[in-house]
Amino acid sequence: MPPVYSASMPPNLEITDGYTVRLTALDPTTGNQVSGVTVQDLVMENNLLGATTAEQLAYGPFLLVPGPNA
Amino acid sequence: MDYVVPIASDIEPLVVTATFDGSGAGGSFIPCLEVLSPAGNVVARCPANSTIAAGGSAAVSWFPWRRGVAQTSIVVPPGPLGTLFAWYDFSDTGTITLDGSGRIQGIADKSGNGHDLSQATGSQRPTETTVNGLNAGLFNHGNQTWLDSATFPTIVNQPVTIAIVWSQTLAGGGSYYPGPCGRLYGGQGCQVWVNGPANNVVSGANGNGHIDTPTSAPFSQILTVSLHSAGSSYIRVNGAQSNGGIASQGVGGIRLGHTGSATLPAEDDALNGVVCEAQYYSGQLSASQLAAVEALLKSKWGTP
Numbered sequence: 526m527p528p529v530y531s532a533s534m535p536p537n538l539e540i541t542d543g544y545t546v547r548l549t550a551l552d553p554t555t556g557n558q559v560s561g562v563t564v565q566d567l568v569m570e571n572n573l574l575g576a577t578t579a580e581q582l583a584y585g586p587f588l589l590v591p592g593p594n595a
Numbered sequence: 596m597d598y599v600v601p602i603a604s605d606i607e608p609l610v611v612t613a614t615f616d617g618s619g620a621g622g623s624f625i626p627c628l629e630v631l632s633p634a635g636n637v638v639a640r641c642p643a644n645s646t647i648a649a650g651g652s653a654a655v656s657w658f659p660w661r662r663g664v665a666q667t668s669i670v671v672p673p674g675p676l677g678t679l680f681a682w683y684d685f686s687d688t689g690t691i692t693l694d695g696s697g698r699i700q701g702i703a704d705k706s707g708n709g710h711d712l713s714q715a716t717g718s719q720r721p722t723e724t725t726v727n728g729l730n731a732g733l734f735n736h737g738n739q740t741w742l743d744s745a746t747f748p749t750i751v752n753q754p755v756t757i758a759i760v761w762s763q764t765l766a767g768g769g770s771y772y773p774g775p776c777g778r779l780y781g782g783q784g785c786q787v788w789v790n791g792p793a794n795n796v797v798s799g800a801n802g803n804g805h806i807d808t809p810t811s812a813p814f815s816q817i818l819t820v821s822l823h824s825a826g827s828s829y830i831r832v833n834g835a836q837s838n839g840g841i842a843s844q845g846v847g848g849i850r851l852g853h854t855g856s857a858t859l860p861a862e863d864d865a866l867n868g869v870v871c872e873a874q875y876y877s878g879q880l881s882a883s884q885l886a887a888v889e890a891l892l893k894s895k896w897g898t899p
Binding site for chain 1: 612614617631645647655
């Protein structure tokens with residue numbers, strides 16, 4: 526079992542169709558990709574936000590009310 | 596390894612986990628999650644906060660970051676709290692220069708002010724010992740060992756606060772004993788030494804000092820904090836404070852391991868004991884700073 530590390534990514538990172546999520550190994554000095562590293566056992570758990578072919582209104586457990594002097 | 600978001604879908608990653616096998620890699624690497632646009636440009640990059648050594652492997656999980664819980668306890672920083680003008684930490688061996696015989700040729704000033712100490716004569720260089728599991732400077736009375744600075748171009752005016760952890764290993768009785776710090780000949784400097792007849796530790800300048808808490812030599816490492824502020828100076832030994840009224844002066848140079856009083860020959864001598872750490876501050880530490888410095892040095896060096 527290799528050592529386990531936690532890393533962070535932005536919250537609410539919405540990625541739309543056509544975009545790619547890539548896991549890669551970078552050289553710590555140059556930032557270039559390091560060859561010879563294989564990535565295995567990839568698991569991604571996502572929220573599926575829905576189709577993008579038509580605009581949709583967000584909905585949820587909230588209620589908008591007029592503010593003061595509205 | 597790539598994952599292309601399917602047509603007509605939006606996703607929000609909650610967790611991404613994978614194993615990076617670097618057994619075939621020629622160098623170290625950082626696992627990274629990237630997002631690429633349809634044109635192939637990297638639009639976001641989330642590197643892990645760890646570098647995997649060449650040939651190593653890692654199981655890495657990415658999570659969305661979250662706002663941290665507010666800090667509710669006071670964290671004492673691992674260092675001085677006031678305005679330092681000199682700091683000598685013998686536990687930090689990276690600041691110590693040894694000669695070919697394993698003796699301390701010099702120690703760097705960790706305050707960054709350049710008040711480094713050195714000893715040009717090989718036979719008068721202190722050696723190293725261990726106190727509370729940490730490296731410390733061992734000074735020998737018979738060899739007249741000490742380390743000193745160049746004369747400061749400008750005297751550091753009072754008030755001055757000195758926190759120093761040290762020991763005196765000569766047998767007690769009837770004599771004055773040199774202390775851990777003093778002044779350069781011809782220059783001003785605050786002193787700490789042992790008044791053998793009175794069994795106490797004193798500070799100040801030109802012999803004008805006293806403390807109410809008796810401290811009989813020899814003793815293992817103690818922590819003294821002395822405030823040098825004209826006629827209202829005082830000294831604290833292991834948290835017990837003397838009455839005020841010690842005459843003192845500013846600092847025009849620093850000598851560790853030697854009291855160095857040009858006007859009082861009885862005190863003009865070399866320490867037989869240990870100096871663990873010495874912090875010189877400009878001004879008077881506040882009560883909270885004083886408490887934190889004493890707590891930190893007591894914990895670090897195991898003083899009473």
